[in-house]
Amino acid sequence: MVTRAVMDKALLEATAAALVASGKGILAADESNGTMTKRLEGAGIESSEEARRAYRANLFATPGCESAVSGVILYDETIRQNMDDGTSIPDYLNSRGMLPGIKVDTGTIDFDGCPGEKVTKGIEAEPENGWADLGTRCAEYFEMGARFAKWRAVIQIEGREKPSNACMSANAEALARYAAICQENGLVPIIEPEVLMEGSHNYLECFVATMTMFQKTFEECKVQGVHLAGTLLKPNMIIGGNGYRGAEQTRDDVAASTVICLTHFVPHDVGGIVFLSGGQSDEEATDHLNRMNSMSGVYSEHPWELSYSYGRALQAAALKAWAEEGAEASQAAFAHRAKMNSLARSGDWDISLE
Ligand code: 13P
DSSP states (O other): OOSSSOOOOOHEEEEEEEEHHHEEEEEEEOOOOOHHHHHHHTOOOOOOOHHHHHHHHHHHHHTTTGTTTEEEEEEEHHTTBOOSSSSHHHHHHHTOOEEEEEEEEOOOOOTTTSSTEEEOOOOSOOOGGBOOOOOHHHHHHHHTTEEEEEEEEEEETTTTTTHHHHHHHHHHHHHHHHHHHHHHHHEEEEEEEESSSOOOOHHHHHHHHHHHHHHHHHHHHEEETTTTOOEEEEOOSOOOOOOOSSSSSHHHHHHHHHHHHHHHHTTTTTSSSOOOTTOOOOHHHHHHHHHHHHHOOGGGGSSSOOEEESSSHHHHHHHHHHHHHOOHHHHHHHHHHHHHHHHHHOOOOOOOGG
């Protein structure tokens, strides 16, 4: 296995640029086996290695989806699986012009001293779970064809105590260390400091937590020597919690406060922005992105492509159709959502197209 001694900045920048190419975004299909089992069972399908493979292989084989999908984030199980005809999934995606990516965090653990908070792990080896250390895994995934990676930190807002400064700092440090290790191995790190929508907080509280995570994470990236032009940021949008019962935030408010937060607190040399959907409905996630890409004046004076790396908002309809109607209907549902989000990349989506 080759470990790169010197970071290949040109490769990283080219990969990041390809992932945010015009009209395209990322499909997040990297649910861990636990999460994918919940999703399949929620749709009435028994989960197994083969059930997960069959659903995902069908999704990836959707005719024409490469015009809206620049890359696909896979889970460790999936990157080792094959399409129906025996082609390896990363080789298949590459042959269709969709870059294979890989989730490399190994989940969260309780953050000692701060009840209810979590820190993401995956840098050290976990022999008890069959995981090698992050550098070793990155080198192997690169050999298998992966060109980018994802690590998700989870930040919860609750009352005045959460998120704690300590928990945010620990997650920011891990994100930066992860990013540096990925880059040494030729993988573009997607940096995902997700402030969860679960909770009764308002959108200003979301703004403050998101902004604080940006500041801490990019400070740590500097310490770790991360090459920002060879990274992508995967942020949440600035949005009130799903249990918030106060005055409604309009969709234009979501779009404006998200762009303001990014413009002020994200370094301008980051390679691109790829939003998560975080539990928004399919149509909301598309509409919010469309509004951000339709803004003019000061709101459009930022240097990044604003794109998507949606999981649920790209897959929910496809999974339901897979369970209820079968392969072709699932592909049609996915193709439709992919097309809608592709249009939102340039502000060309409209509700009438739904
Ligand atoms: P959602 O779009 O469903 O939030 O998933 C994106 C993702 O990859 C979360 O880590």
